[in-house]
Amino acid sequence: MASLVDTLTASRGAESAGFLNDIIAHLWPNINIAGGRMLKQVVEPMLDSMLPGPLSTLRFTKLDFGTTPIKLSNVEVHKTKLEGIKLDMDLEWDGLCDIELEGKMVPKVGIEHVKLRGRMAVLLCPLTDIIPLIGAVQFAFINPPTLELDFTDAANIADFALINKVVRKSILNIITSMTVLPNRYLVKLDPSNDYFKTFQHHHGVIRLTIEKATGITGQKKGKVKRFLDKIVKDVPDCYCQVKSISVPRRSGALRHRRTHMSRSGTRRMTFLLRTTNRSSLSI
Known part of the structure; x- marks a missing residue:
């Protein structure tokens, strides 16, 4: 099995994805239907808990991804330690x-243009000696993708800024919870696939130490607020928010970790590193 992996990953360097794009173009009508069904079954129930107020009642009434398919490029092939193959590629959809979405006490919201960009990892693991030779395929963005939406109907008028921010953030949260590392979307190719052979261990541990915080000031205050501050001492609520593709050791599947800071003293956070290729850590 090792020789098969060596052969398939021997090319090194980035490659074009012309044949993959041709396949996606031919499959796009099928992807349109399957993707719409997935949004209805998986994403729609999540909107109820992620969107605030009346927006939580929004439901999809029309789902058509159009005729422009997703484009893949800059493909890199790697071996994994557990006899698997990983393909890293740029994904872009400008379609x-x-x-359309409708809800109770909410005007109809339409989306006519979507721009989605990100770096995706496709994991083929485990490799077997039985057709189709691959036990499962796993998809995940290495870092959270960028998303732009053009709205129609009510969302394109007075409520554009609010709806754009809320809906886009909710969609990104759903994508992150399902298909941004360490979360992967798994598709079994072999019904008897062994999960323990499919699972990929983390590469290592990152320990981040925040030494101190300086230059912290509160919000601009009016005369009344400044007067009250003389009576009641107001200390700014200082915190550091860390965004990573890895998982904080003690906080489940959270990717955004927020730790409160004092003006002096240190804070330490531990992250498990799921990938070493083009991953990011922002503070």
Whole structure:
């Protein structure tokens, strides 16, 4: 099995994805239907808990991804330690679509243009000696992707800024919870696939130490607020928010970790590193 992996990953360097894009283009009508069904079954129930107020009642009434398929490029192939193959590639979708959502006490919201960009990892693991030779395929963005939406109907008028921010943030949160490392979307190719052979261990541990915080000031205050501050001492609520593709050791599947800081003293956070290729850590 090792020789098969060596052969498939021997090319090194980035490659074009012309044949993959041709396959996606031919499959796009099927992807359109399957993707719409997935949004209805998986994403729609999550909107109820992620969108605030009346927006939580929004439901998809039309789902058409249009005729422009997703484009892949800059493909790199790697071996994994557990006899698997990992493909890293750039994903971009700049498509005109026809998506509509309606809810109670909420005007109809339409989306006519979607721009989605990110670096995706496709994991083929485990490799077997039985057709189709691959036990499962796992998809995940290495870092959270960027998303731009063009709205129609009510969302394109007075409520554009609010709806754009809330809906886009909710969609990104859903994508992150399902398909951004360490979360992967798994598709079994072999019904008898062994999960323990599919699971990929983390590469290592990152320990981040925040030494101190300086130059912290509160919000601008009016005369009344400044007067009250003389009576009641107001200390700014200082914190550091860390965003990573790895998982904080003690906080489940959270990717955004926020730790409160004092003006002096240190804070330490531990992250498990799921990938070493183009991952990011922002503070």
